[in-house]
Amino acid sequence: MSFGAFRALSDVSLDVDHGEIRAIIGPNGAGKTTFVNIVSGIFKPTGGRVTLEGRDITSLSPQRRARLGLARTFQITSLFKGMTVSEHLQLAVRDEDANGDTRRELLEQMGLAAFADREVDTLSHGDQRILEMAMAMVLKPKFLLLDEPTAGMSIAETDRMIRLIIERLRGRVGVIIIEHDMNVVTQTSDKVTVLAAGAVAASGLPQDVLGDPHVKEIYLGSAANH
Numbered sequence: 201m202s203f204g205a206f207r208a209l210s211d212v213s214l215d216v217d218h219g220e221i222r223a224i225i226g227p228n229g230a231g232k233t234t235f236v237n238i239v240s241g242i243f244k245p246t247g248g249r250v251t252l253e254g255r256d257i258t259s260l261s262p263q264r265r266a267r268l269g270l271a272r273t274f275q276i277t278s279l280f281k282g283m284t285v286s287e288h289l290q291l292a293v294r295d296e297d298a299n300g301d302t303r304r305e306l307l308e309q310m311g312l313a314a315f316a317d318r319e320v321d322t323l324s325h326g327d328q329r330i331l332e333m334a335m336a337m338v339l340k341p342k343f344l345l346l347d348e349p350t351a352g353m354s355i356a357e358t359d360r361m362i363r364l365i366i367e368r369l370r371g372r373v374g375v376i377i378i379e380h381d382m383n384v385v386t387q388t389s390d391k392v393t394v395l396a397a398g399a400v401a402a403s404g405l406p407q408d409v410l411g412d413p414h415v416k417e418i419y420l421g422s423a424a425n426h
């Protein structure tokens with residue numbers, strides 16, 4: 201992926217299986233969000249392709265991808281002030297996709313049932329982010345992209361998000377999660393891919409990747425540059 205003369209990603213290739221949770225980590229500016237934007241269809245890559253269950257989806261819009269089972273959340277919370285929690289879930293679907301029961305069940309599973317009729321701006325930051333995840337899950341995606349789901353969360357909120365990922369997603373939905381919190385990475389992910397300067401620096405099991413001296417160096421180097 202190039203932006204003009206700047207190459208943001210080169211030869212980055214990864215596969216995610218059904219039910220697998222794959223964390224993408226790396227220093228600021230490594231290309232993580234760019235990668236997720238390509239997979240979800242927000243950016244059209246200048247080279248390479250994206251496939252979903254073997255089908256080439258590189259030229260499909262984010263909406264078409266979502267209807268094929270590929271959903272995402274964003275790094276920045278983007279809810280509509282003045283609208284309630286259940287209205288948000290209705291927004292995320294077409295009538296034929298999920299009836300009221302399905303939506304209520306999802307709110308219960310996500311621990312949001314008590315807030316169904318509350319306007320979203322009265323919710324805590326953690327509940328707002330969990331609502332965004334529920335909006336992405338209401339269409340029962342096969343694959344879900346989570347862009348820093350715990351950003352700005354307290355320790356208790358982060359623990360709740362970790363539990364939801366383990367209980368609701370692991371083994372059921374293929375997930376790519378961009379995450380800076382290594383506690384979240386070690387607790388939730390099956391595999392970890394490290395991006396640095398737009399390339400894959402390491403990939404494998406969390407314990408191997410996070411213990412890799414080369415990966416530690418990448419983080420130390422990036423800290424020294426800030």
Ligand SMILES: Nc1ncnc2c1ncn2[C@@H]1O[C@H](COP(=O)(O)OP(=O)(O)OP(=O)(O)O)[C@@H](O)[C@H]1O
Pocket residue numbers: 203206208226227228229230231232233234235
């Ligand atoms: N639309 C764009 N136009 C030009 N350059 C861009 C664009 N989007 C991203 N970049 C550049 O691509 C590089 C990768 O950015 P990206 O946001 O993907 O990094 P990141 O790993 O997600 O960082 P962070 O952890 O800070 O969110 C950066 O140098 C960024 O400035």
